[in-house]
Amino acid sequence: MADRDPAIKGEPLPRCPGISFRDMALADTNPVPEFLYEDVYENLGSDPIPAARYTDPAFFELEKQKMWPRVWQFAAREEDFPEAGDYVVYENVGRSFLLVRQPDLSVRAFYNVCLHRGRKLKTEDGWTAELQCPFHGFTWNNDGSLKGMPCRWDFKHLSDEKMRLPEAQVGRWGGYVFIRESAEGPSLEEYLAPLPEHFKRWKHEECVTAVWVGKVVPANWKAVMEAFMESWHTVITHPQLLPFTGDCNSLYNIYGDNVNLTVTPFGVMSPHLDPEGRAQQWIVDEFVKYNGRSTDNYEPGEGDDAGGFNVRVPDGLTARAALGESLRAATTKAFGHDVSFASDSEMMDAILYDVFPNFSPWAGFQPNIVYRWRPWPDQDHALMEVRILTRVPPGEPMPKGVPMHFLTKEQKWTEAPELGVLGDVFEQDMENLPFVQEGLKASKTGEIQLANYQEIQLRQFQNTLMKYINS
Ligand code: FES
Numbered sequence: 001m002a003d004r005d006p007a008i009k010g011e012p013l014p015r016c017p018g019i020s021f022r023d024m025a026l027a028d029t030n031p032v033p034e035f036l037y038e039d040v041y042e043n044l045g046s047d048p049i050p051a052a053r054y055t056d057p058a059f060f061e062l063e064k065q066k067m068w069p070r071v072w073q074f075a076a077r078e079e080d081f082p083e084a085g086d087y088v089v090y091e092n093v094g095r096s097f098l099l100v101r102q103p104d105l106s107v108r109a110f111y112n113v114c115l116h117r118g119r120k121l122k123t124e125d126g127w128t129a130e131l132q133c134p135f136h137g138f139t140w141n142n143d144g145s146l147k148g149m150p151c152r153w154d155f156k157h158l159s160d161e162k163m164r165l166p167e168a169q170v171g172r173w174g175g176y177v178f179i180r181e182s183a184e185g186p187s188l189e190e191y192l193a194p195l196p197e198h199f200k201r202w203k204h205e206e207c208v209t210a211v212w213v214g215k216v217v218p219a220n221w222k223a224v225m226e227a228f229m230e231s232w233h234t235v236i237t238h239p240q241l242l243p244f245t246g247d248c249n250s251l252y253n254i255y256g257d258n259v260n261l262t263v264t265p266f267g268v269m270s271p272h273l274d275p276e277g278r279a280q281q282w283i284v285d286e287f288v289k290y291n292g293r294s295t296d297n298y299e300p301g302e303g304d305d306a307g308g309f310n311v312r313v314p315d316g317l318t319a320r321a322a323l324g325e326s327l328r329a330a331t332t333k334a335f336g337h338d339v340s341f342a343s344d345s346e347m348m349d350a351i352l353y354d355v356f357p358n359f360s361p362w363a364g365f366q367p368n369i370v371y372r373w374r375p376w377p378d379q380d381h382a383l384m385e386v387r388i389l390t391r392v393p394p395g396e397p398m399p400k401g402v403p404m405h406f407l408t409k410e411q412k413w414t415e416a417p418e419l420g421v422l423g424d425v426f427e428q429d430m431e432n433l434p435f436v437q438e439g440l441k442a443s444k445t446g447e448i449q450l451a452n453y454q455e456i457q458l459r460q461f462q463n464t465l466m467k468y469i470n471s
Pocket residue numbers: 114115116117118119133134135136137138
């Protein structure tokens with residue numbers, strides 16, 4: 001194995017017995033891009049992780065001071081504020097930023113704070129011709145230069161230059177807008193590598209937010225993110241997915257400090273199930289029932305015409321091949337992009353990238369889920385957001401994105417019907433998370449243990465976090 005996997009540093013780690021994702025991908029109908037099945041990881045060891053990283057307010061303060069200001073944070077999608085004068089408020093760990101679209105359609109990110117007595121300039125997204133503070137009326141142009149102030153005769157000590165709104169760094173890629181407080185550090189492109197190279201195929205700049213739901217979760221932001229960073233909890237937490245999910249066949253790659261990739265195959269039965277007596281048709285039927293990304297959730301669809309449903313598996317064909325064929329046809333029809341070249345993997349698998357610390361886009365040609373994670377507002381709560389991006393047909397204007405449907409701690413994901421059956425899947429995850437947070441505080445050992453391979457990405461991000469904390 002080592003000689004065909006040169007990207008593995010050190011000894012290869014043991015893997016689930018049975019077919020690898022690589023062998024599955026090589027059997028796909030159309031060629032799968034190599035980077036989706038090539039192993040790229042290094043053995044990061046097996047040390048336990050201190051539970052206090054999730055629960056200790058002092059550690060949370062360290063994250064605030066040493067990590068968050070130095071990383072690129074996913075702050076908005078371009079379609080959230082497409083026109084000159086549109087603005088978005090992005091807040092995290094007590095900081096507030098105002099992303100303002102400029103006349104040349106570039107983006108500036110100001111600290112969303114009046115330089116007079118400190119009122120936040122804006123508290124929700126909108127459009128404006130100027131930035132006027134609602135308290136005494138200090139006013140800035142949309143480019144951050146001072147426009148004026150009432151009773152200027154009383155502020156002789158304030159020059160225009162001194163009164164420019166302070167700014168954060170802005171980086172844009174693939175329809176995503178990022179900010180970073182610190183002027184130091186890698187460019188966004190360097191930080192995201194190799195993700196922009198991989199996504200050249202999937203072109204998220206041609207997509208638009210069709211669904212956006214956020215919910216406050218009573219658990220540390222890392223615990224929430226990590227609950228979506230491995231697929232192997234499917235066996236107990238999401239058993240309804242097992243008939244069509246190769247949960248422990250998944251591939252887990254890590255690239256440097258900031259990026260990782262999980263590929264969890266769909267359209268194949270979990271190695272946890274006994275295949276005895278199960279037809280390929282059963283896999284397809286269960287997929288259609290429970291897969292959360294079926295296009296009928298958010299596209300006008302009429303059964304097998306638009307959604308690729310009622311798929312019959314012809315004799316001699318696998319469920320995966322039949323689903324791939326059907327999804328290629330349905331997606332080409334629904335979104336006007338010809339995806340007949342796309343592999344089965346790119347049409348159905350859970351291809352999830354994570355970028356440290358708060359950005360997790362799904363890839364492939366199905367409607368793409370995009371997660372964002374951040375503390376809300378303390379170490380015991382997180383805001384988890386789920387977007388679903390769909391492709392804008394060629395030649396059509398990019399519509400404005402939908403606003404976020406905000407669910408409180410008390411509301412369930414299933415109260416956002418636009419998520420379809422994904423809401424049920426997330427509710428299953430929510431049944432763990434509050435008790436993870438409580439358990440971490442109640443722990444006798446004060447530490448958690450991780451799987452060497454299937455949780456290698458959790459360890460990668462924990463290591464990255466500690467690099468910031470310790471420097
Ligand atoms: S606090 Fe903003 S104008 Fe006074």
